[in-house]
Amino acid sequence: MDALIRFVDVSFSYSSDAEHELEALADINLDIDDGEFVAVLGHNGSGKSTLAKHMNALLVPTSGKVYVAGIDTQNAERLWEIRQMVGMVFQNPDNQLVATTVEEDVAFGPENLGVPTPEIHRRVDEALAVVGMSDYRLHSPHQLSGGQKQRVAIAGMIAMRPRCVVLDEPTAMLDPVGRREVMQTVIKLNREEKITIVLITHAMEEAILADRVIVMEEGRIVMTGTPREVFSKVETLAKLRLDVPEITSLANRLRQRGFDQIPNNILTIEEMVNVLCQFG
């Protein structure tokens, strides 16, 4: 089967004279499959957001092609189909909610798609239930916490019945409680609703939940693999000015001190506990 989102030799620069400008994306080749959960890591300015905006045609490549379910994103006639299939959640929870009540905000996407009114109501109910915000339907956005706002934004995507949701640092402005709420919702979307997830994040603890991790640097994809593969390459990551999860870094420091029995690919506290218990 073809990939849901396919990048073929994609390059992109924000200014038109490409020679003077550093390319924000360079020679990207990437396939994201239906149902996958992909995390994108990278230092500030490495091109993560630019990559994300190519996935629902908010930006189109300067050269190369992006296909969403086989549709070229440069095909202006099918733009709305693409926007419906790939939803996008942004970093600032305040600046993506449009309406004055939660239920109406969730309805905004389906309204734009021209969904008939009774069906919009059904979808709003359903989407709010998925993110656990049904009790807040008549609240206005400014009465909600950051995590709740992000969940409403996610519900707004679900109501459009997308195949993929791209989240651009959705937890960056949230407190720990909000982060947990949002990550639980994201995992639920992926596991239960079978929605493809692309999660851009700075938090390594979030990236380890993905099926695949992509690391970007200066507009290029420099590493890709399972979280375990990627995070075992501590030195490479350090060169890219990226951390590994705290527990992985602890394991590495222990190894350096001579505890050779500790593997270099520990990702979670439970794994660490198991290894340490075997020491007896």
Add this chain to the structure above:
Amino acid sequence: MAMMKNITIGQYVPGESIVHQLDPRTKILATFLFIALLFLVETFTGYALGALMLFVIVLLSRIPVKFVLRGIRPLMFIIVLTLCLHFFMTEGRVILQIWFLKLTYEGLIRGLMMVSRLILLIIGSSLLTLTTSPILLTDGIESLLKPFRAVGVPAHELAMMMTIALRFIPTLVEETEKIMKAQMARGADFESGNIFHRAKSLIPILIPLFVSAFRRADELAVAMEARGYRGGEGRTRFRVLKFTRRDAAALILVAGLVILVGFCF
């Protein structure tokens, strides 16, 4: 900053009364009819009948009278000014002279008329916003303006702008308070000095506020586009307004009363 908290947009008082339940379009049109009445009427009897109409509506809406009257307070200055100007500036039979100010009979009558008109106007229109939520009001305005789209009235765009304004005013108020506190922590003083001094002290608040508002607008535009927004074309609505028989009856009743009172008094 206590002042900003008091600005409740639309001052809507939620309720279940028959007035609340009417279609927003009915209420908007009825308000316009009532305003028309105020400009048709030329006698005190007419104004008294207008006031009686309002009073009946207030009773039906079950909104406390003091809420309704509260709308007059911010405009008290204008009311008093209007009264004084008419009292003392109208030519005619002088009935009272205080120093150089001459109160004329004609001025007295005209002043009282104008002020009655003004007060009824304020109460009439605040009844609309008291009984209709801003969201429904926006929907109503959009729906009423729709026929004028052919002559270039951007009905949907206006409604969208109102919605976004309503959505972001609380956010911006919060942000202003945050910036003020931050500047106060650095020793800024917004309370003392003359008016120019105070105006100047607002600059360090307004600049970050504007910068952030523009950033918000930018991000919101991208988010709206990502959610498939492309203007009013082909858009369906979550909430559909229903003009019922009750609305028709209410509108006919108001229109009838306006014609009767407007042309007889």
